[in-house]
Amino acid sequence: MLLLLRSASSPKASSIVAQLFHAEFVDPLAQSLEGEDADLRAGLITAYIIGRAIMRVAFNSPTIKESDIGKISINNQPFLCAICTHFTIFL
Structure with a gap:
């Protein structure tokens, strides 16, 4: 996770990590x-996972704790299912 964040400040490193x-x-x-x-939906799913991980690990967010992962997953299940199955959703 920290590798992703650190590479963001370097165009060369971020390109390598992104690839x-x-x-x-x-x-x-x-x-x-x-x-x-499918490419767009995979990108959205990935952005969700990475964003959640950054909030939990890098920013140590008190609202997204390790103990709340199950609750977070259940609350976001409709969102993720909609992306995976290509339902139209409005954000």
Whole structure:
């Protein structure tokens, strides 16, 4: 997680990390999704996961604690299901 944050300040490092991250995580996720806009939906899912991890790990957010992961997951299940199954949602 810290590698992702630290690489963001360097154009060269961020490019390398982005390529690796997409090759290892985003692209395989997109290939597993059915329907249109699989790349976009994989990117949205990834952004959600990374954002939540940054809030919990890097920022030590008191509102997103380790003990609340199950509760957070249940509350966000409709959002993630909508992205995975390509339902139209409004953010």
